[in-house]
Amino acid sequence: MAATVPVARRRPLRPLAWLQPAIVVGSLAPFAVILARGLTGGLGANPIATAMNQLGLLALIFLVASLACSPLRVLFRWRWPIKIRRTLGLMGFFAACVHFGVWLVLDQGLALQAIAEDILGRPFILVGFLALLLLLPLAQTSSQKAMRRLGYPAWKRLHRLAYVAAGLGVVHYFLRVKADVSEPLVYGVVLLVLFAVRAYDFRRQRSRRRAAALRG
Amino acid sequence: MPRRDDLPPEPKSGAITPPERYANRRAFLKQAGLFAGVGAAWGGGLIALSGRGAADPPPAPAPIPSGEAGDAWQRIARPGDYDTDEARTSFEDVTTYNNYYELGTTKSAPAENAHTLKPRPWTVKIGGEVAKSRTVDVDELIRRFGLEERVYRMRCVEAWSMVIPWVGFPLRALVAWAQPTSRAKFVMMKTLLDPEQLPGQRRPVLDWPYTEGLRIDEATNPLTLMAVGLYGAPLLGQNGAPLRLVVPWKYGFKGVKSITQIWFTESMPRTTWRVANAREYGFYANVNPEVSHPRWSQATERRIGSVGRIPTEKFNGYGEWVADMYRGMDLTRYY
Numbered sequence: 001m002a003a004t005v006p007v008a009r010r011r012p013l014r015p016l017a018w019l020q021p022a023i024v025v026g027s028l029a030p031f032a033v034i035l036a037r038g039l040t041g042g043l044g045a046n047p048i049a050t051a052m053n054q055l056g057l058l059a060l061i062f063l064v065a066s067l068a069c070s071p072l073r074v075l076f077r078w079r080w081p082i083k084i085r086r087t088l089g090l091m092g093f094f095a096a097c098v099h100f101g102v103w104l105v106l107d108q109g110l111a112l113q114a115i116a117e118d119i120l121g122r123p124f125i126l127v128g129f130l131a132l133l134l135l136l137p138l139a140q141t142s143s144q145k146a147m148r149r150l151g152y153p154a155w156k157r158l159h160r161l162a163y164v165a166a167g168l169g170v171v172h173y174f175l176r177v178k179a180d181v182s183e184p185l186v187y188g189v190v191l192l193v194l195f196a197v198r199a200y201d202f203r204r205q206r207s208r209r210r211a212a213a214l215r216g
Numbered sequence: 217m218p219r220r221d222d223l224p225p226e227p228k229s230g231a232i233t234p235p236e237r238y239a240n241r242r243a244f245l246k247q248a249g250l251f252a253g254v255g256a257a258w259g260g261g262l263i264a265l266s267g268r269g270a271a272d273p274p275p276a277p278a279p280i281p282s283g284e285a286g287d288a289w290q291r292i293a294r295p296g297d298y299d300t301d302e303a304r305t306s307f308e309d310v311t312t313y314n315n316y317y318e319l320g321t322t323k324s325a326p327a328e329n330a331h332t333l334k335p336r337p338w339t340v341k342i343g344g345e346v347a348k349s350r351t352v353d354v355d356e357l358i359r360r361f362g363l364e365e366r367v368y369r370m371r372c373v374e375a376w377s378m379v380i381p382w383v384g385f386p387l388r389a390l391v392a393w394a395q396p397t398s399r400a401k402f403v404m405m406k407t408l409l410d411p412e413q414l415p416g417q418r419r420p421v422l423d424w425p426y427t428e429g430l431r432i433d434e435a436t437n438p439l440t441l442m443a444v445g446l447y448g449a450p451l452l453g454q455n456g457a458p459l460r461l462v463v464p465w466k467y468g469f470k471g472v473k474s475i476t477q478i479w480f481t482e483s484m485p486r487t488t489w490r491v492a493n494a495r496e497y498g499f500y501a502n503v504n505p506e507v508s509h510p511r512w513s514q515a516t517e518r519r520i521g522s523v524g525r526i527p528t529e530k531f532n533g534y535g536e537w538v539a540d541m542y543r544g545m546d547l548t549r550y551y
Contacts, residue, residue, distance in 0.1 A: 012240075012243065013240060013243050013244065013247055017247060018247040018248070018250045018251035018254070019250075019254070021251055021255070022250070022251045022252075022253075022254040022255035022258065023254075023255070023258060025251075025255045025259065026254070026255040026256065026257070026258030026259035026260075026261075026262065027258065027259070027262065028259075029259030029260075029262065029263060030259065030262045030263045030266055030267065033263050033267065034267075044309075044312060044313060044323065044324065045305075045308075045309035045312060045313030045323070045520045045521070046313055046323070046376055046518065046520055048518070048523065049376070049518075050323075054266045054267055055266075057265070057266040058262065058266040061262060061265055061266060106523065107518075107525075108525075109524055109525060111525075114513065114515070114516070117513070118512075118513065122510075122511060122512060122513075123511075124511045124512070125512075175511060176511075178374075179317065179321070179421050179422055179492055179493075180317070180321040180419075180421045182419075
């Protein structure tokens with residue numbers, strides 16, 4: 001009889017343990033690229049304008065991606081997107097802050113009067129600024145602790161502002177281009193589709209609840 | 217039984233892989249692979265989506281033509297009467313940061329797509345209110361009028377500016393040669409209409425062909441230049457080869473590129489950006505820090521190649537030669 005070698009039991013790894021770190025590292029990559037290009041002259045003739053364009057677009061991409069998480073669950077019953085929704089939203093907030101910071105410091109040189117005039121007097125800049133302001137309370141209440149403190153229904157209501165912020169971001173982009181509106185249009189359409197999926201899901205759930213209430 | 221010191225030294229217990237981890241090695245490798253793959257794909261996708269508009273390597277200057285056509289290029293006059301002595305914007309920046317929507321709507325696209333534009337042979341039709349319409353080769357114009365260098369500031373409506381050593385001839389020489397009739401009050405110029413050479417014309421971003429115009433007194437102002445080159449060499453496609461308008465006291469969009477038609481008219485031409493958005497882009501488009509673009513301030517500008525902003529000057533600093541033409545005009549209304 002062969003001697004039995006003790007076999008270690010497999011302690012399974014959490015199956016999606018890799019997802020969150022992968023998204024964090026991948027999300028930080030474009031910031032590193034912009035910084036490296038900026039320091040080596042790789043952003044071209046007008047590096048500040050180019051950096052602002054790229055950071056603004058990045059913020060919009062992150063916000064749209066974070067808003068795609070729930071619709072993906074509705075459409076495909078995937079659960080993994082919800083696990084990275086917070087990370088994507090915070091990355092969007094971070095990109096918007098850097099975008100705003102580059103405008104404030106590098107573009108405007110902290111000329112406070114010109115900055116105030118721009119924010120108050122120019123719809124294009126005001127809309128972008130409002131989008132950033134709306135993201136502030138969302139970033140601040142992004143933790144599990146904050147969610148528990150607010151209670152889930154209130155937290156959920158508050159975080160619907162993410163749609164408004166992303167919508168303002170699209171308008172900000174739309175108002176910025178001079179003639180070629182194709183790209184802002186793409187983001188606007190994607191956002192509308194995501195919103196339509198949410199609205200459809202909301203109505204479906206409500207009618208289910210009603211049906212359940214009638215039966216009960 | 218071997219003696220103990222015949223064996224290799226035993227690893228420290230801390231360096232031994234715990235058995236449960238060893239048993240999990242496949243799952244671990246799979247997760248590491250997923251982490252690296254998905255992280256790289258997500259990061260790469262983001263860079264590709266947001267990172268457009270990055271700079272291109274500097275293109276080579278266009279070759280100076282040889283033979284008869286090259287003669288004028290060997291004898292470029294440098295009178296310097298209207299030249300600025302401010303630092304010139306680098307050739308690389310002048311040729312990689314361009315607004316030329318017919319070659320793409322990002323700043324780097326014109327340099328990338330310029331190879332589709334064939335600047336020779338090139339003819340220009342001159343007509344309208346003139347004694348005699350004619351079609352003339354661009355090299356014939358260069359031979360006839362000779363070439364001179366003009367170092368001008370160029371102020372874009374997007375609040376950035378450059379200093380460019382243009383090569384060209386004054387438009388007033390061409391106007392005198394064209395012999396406009398007494399009914400000619402305006403000069404209209406159009407860009408080549410050919411989606412093969414200017415693929416941006418396949419999309420209706422603007423009302424093609426790009427059309428610009430000047431009042432006849434603006435056209436005959438000594439500052440107004442028909443440029444055929446910069447930095448001593450023929451224009452590259454992205455800068456509007458082979459013939460473009462340069463009006464240094466006006467916003468850059470007045471500088472119609474790759475001109476194939478010069479038309480003298482009695483009424484004000486319908487200029488492209490004005491047709492697209494009359495509230496934002498007027499016919500005159502004189503540089504004026506007191507008249508904001510509705511969406512952004514025109515009070516300051518960034519000189520390409522430097523970081524800070526500098527105040528914008530009325531008529532882009534060329535008021536001493538051009539302000540008289542607008543005496544008595546309300547420039548906030550006729551912007």
